[in-house]
Amino acid sequence: MSVVVPVELGARRYQVQIGSFTPEAVAEILTTAFGPTVTGLALLVDGGLAARAPRLAPLVAALGARLPGVERFELLAGEACKSLTEIERTVEWMASRGYDRRGAVVGIGGGAATDHAGFVAAIYLRGIPFATLPTTLLAxxxxxxxxxxxVDLQAGKNLVGAFHQPRAVVADLAFLATLPARERTAGLAEVIKCGFIADPEILDLLESSGPELSAELTLDLITRAVRVKAEVVAADETEGGRRAILNFGHTIGHALEAASGYELLHGEAVALGMVAALDLGAAMGIGPPELAARARALMGRLGLPTDAARRLDAGVLARLSVDKKRRGNQIRFVFCPAAGQTRLVDVGAADLVARVLAKA
Ligand SMILES: NC(=O)c1ccc[n+]([C@@H]2O[C@H](COP(=O)([O-])OP(=O)(O)OC[C@H]3O[C@@H](n4cnc5c(N)ncnc54)[C@H](O)[C@@H]3O)[C@@H](O)[C@H]2O)c1
Structure with missing residues (x-):
């Protein structure tokens, strides 16, 4: 059971394959994606996976058996790998192992490991191919x-990086079996975001499901979310326009996430940010209050936090004025006037803070 979602960005295209795969099938997909010119493969693996995900060992064995020059390198687990120091450790290792321009990278892990692996592939020898095997719902x-x-800097998250498209992505759902429940639930927030901004059937499907999502529904939801993101980035690869809608829930979400000292998971902060954005939209006459109520009910039932008003204070909101997406004093804020629709409104940072606080 698997689905292929094509991603097209100008002349470049690749496929996201989602579903249940044998390790050999994953190896086959990567062999095809890299082609015969790739003669050495660096597997950059999230350091937390070996102990937690039994899926990893057979996968690595199959890749080693089917692909040329496979070697494995352990990254620090999770966000800890997203530093320039860790990037240096990885590229020094690659150089010491003799990877040349016929080499390629495969990132295996959550979004942190795949962000690290993609950045290594973007800069090593000025760019070599890569693929990712995401192992968390968010990734x-x-x-x-x-x-x-x-990667991150002391000054903030994701402040150093590059755009570099993978040759292939294989989302092997077997990995989700070992993902901690909190991580899985947090990942659902980004799926729900795709429901609000573009595919309202996602919301209907989640509302009519029980608390445990079946394998079939999980596959459907991931496919829908990947389609939404693929469609949006294809229309706007470098964040000039339409891609801004992906920030729904993120402006206030990022402020909450940073203010919590990253105690809140990204998806949890986005859930709160979506509730706040829907509340604000209702207060400004941009959307109906029922939509905010719908978001609270759905996300609350799934175990995501929704008490945005309680958490928003001037200290948290001061962070809005250092938001990366800010242009001058204006923040391009994403509103959701109806399920599946978006409206971008440039709001003055101070005005936004005042309005959110008035609502809170
Ligand atoms: N490049 C992008 O477009 C993009 C988009 C969204 C998020 N991100 C980045 O992704 C990162 C967050 O990703 P994340 O939520 O996947 O977190 P993560 O990569 O930090 O992983 C979370 C934890 O789950 C563990 N883990 C991973 N897979 C597992 C599995 N199958 N079983 C058990 N444990 C497992 C990891 O070891 C880690 O401890 C952030 O750094 C964020 O900036 C990037």
Whole structure:
């Protein structure tokens, strides 16, 4: 059971394959994607996976048996791998192992590992091919599409990076079996975001499902979310216009995430940011209050936090004025006037803070 979603960005195109795969099938997909010119493959693996995901060992064995010059390198687990120091450790290792321009990278792990691997592929020898095997729900639905790669600085998240498109992405759903429930639920927030901005059937499907999502529904939801993101980034690869809609829930979400010292997972912060954006839209006459109520009910039932008003104070909102997406004093804020629709409104940062606080 698998689905292929094509991603087309100008002349470049690749496929996101989502479903249940044997390790040999994953190896076959990568062999085809890289082609015969690739003669050495660096598997950059999230350091937390070996102990937690039994799926990893057979996969690595199959890749080693089917692909040329396979070697494995352990990254630090999760976000800790997203630093320039860790990038240096990886590229020094690649150089010491003799990877040349016929080499390629495969990132295996959550969004942190795949962002790290993509950035290594973007800069090593000025760019070599890469593919990703995302192992978290968030990495499958979000980090897998769009070609953003990079790492964090002390000054903030994702401040250094490059656009570099993968040759292939294989989202092997077997990995989700070992993902901690909190991580899985947080990943659902990005799926729900895709429902609000473009595919309202996602919301209907989640509302009519029980708390445990069946394998079939999980496949359907991931496919829908990947399609939404693929469609949006194909229309706007470098964030000039339409891609801004993907920031729904993120402007306030990022502020909450940073203010929590990253105690909140990204998806949890986005859930709160979506509730706040829908509340604000209702207060400004841009959307109906029922939509905010719908978001609260759905996300609350799934175990996502929705008490945005309680958490928003002037200290949190001060962070809006250092938002990366800000232009001058204006923030391009994404509103959702109806399920599946968006409206971008340039709001003055101070005005936005005042309006959110008035609502809170
Ligand atoms: N490039 C993009 O477009 C894009 C989009 C969204 C997010 N991101 C980035 O993705 C990162 C967040 O990704 P994430 O939510 O996947 O978190 P993560 O990569 O930090 O992984 C979370 C934790 O889950 C563990 N893990 C991963 N897969 C597992 C599995 N199958 N079983 C058990 N444990 C597993 C990891 O070891 C880690 O401890 C952030 O750095 C964010 O900036 C990038």
């Amino acid at each position: 499958m639905v979000d980090a897998s599409v769009g070609g953003k790669t990079g």
